[in-house]
Amino acid sequence: MAWEQELFGLLEDLEQQAEAAYDAERAAELADRSRAEYQQVTLASRLVASIGTELALEVRGVGTLAGSLERVADGWCLLHGRGQDWVVRLAAVLAVHAASDRSVPELAWPVTARLGLRSALRRLADLSARCVWHTVDGGRYEGVVTRVGSDFAEVRVGEAHRVVLLPFDALAAVQSRED
Missing domain, CATH: 2.30.30.600 (SH3 type barrels.)
Incomplete structure (x- = not known):
């Protein structure tokens, strides 16, 4: 069962990396949207x-x-x-x-x-x-x-x-x- 724990650990690590990449991409997208919206402010x-x-x-x-x-x-x-x-x-x-x-x-x-x-x-x-x-x-x-x-x-x-x-x-x- 040690291999299952290693596999689950690897999958959990990949999931956390994917989540971090998504969060970083989303933060950049939100910053771009915020700048674009602020251009409309007079x-x-x-x-x-x-x-x-x-x-x-x-x-x-x-x-x-x-x-x-x-x-x-x-x-x-x-x-x-x-x-x-x-x-x-x-x-x-x-x-x-x-x-x-x-x-x-x-x-x-x-x-x-x-x-x-x-x-x-x-x-x-x-x-x-x-x-x-x-x-x-x-x-x-x-x-x-x-x-x-x-x-x-x-x-x-x-x-x-x-x-x-x-x-x-x-x-x-x-x-x-x-x-």
């Missing part, structure tokens, strides 16, 4: 998972903005910090600090997340809110948005109330300004 989906948390955004032409992330929508987000609100165009974000490790797929976003930058700016126009418009090159325009076009906003600035057209592509962020 900055916006990471930010949606961060709503309600304190974070910092480095914004082109503005610098670092810190506060509570209140809303994320199509191409923009709303950050509340130090008693004022910032509408930040996502294309102007250079870096995000302290975001959630999670991601929320677009299918799980609220319907309001489909509202574009124009909707947020139209809201400011409806309120006749005084704001500071920061451009990606560091420029600033303080005034009231009067109308919102397809790819620009019309802003009344200065005491002379001159009208300036600000293209969305040049916009980094809009900062609320109390009267």
Whole structure:
């Protein structure tokens, strides 16, 4: 019966080797799948998972903005910090600090997340809110948005109330300004 024990020992050893090879192959496959799936994750989906948390955004032409992330929508987000609100165009974000490790797929976003930058700016126009418009090159325009076009906003600035057209592509962020 010694030969049976040797045979069973050999078969058990082969089975353990096959199991280890399978586990190694499966681990590599899972890592590949994980990398492939992560390619679908967007900055916006990471930010949606961060709503309600304190974070910092480095914004082109503005610098670092810190506060509570209140809303994320199509191409923009709303950050509340130090008693004022910032509408930040996502294309102007250079870096995000302290975001959630999670991601929320677009299918799980609220319907309001489909509202574009124009909707947020139209809201400011409806309120006749005084704001500071920061451009990606560091420029600033303080005034009231009067109308919102397809790819620009019309802003009344200065005491002379001159009208300036600000293209969305040049916009980094809009900062609320109390009267």
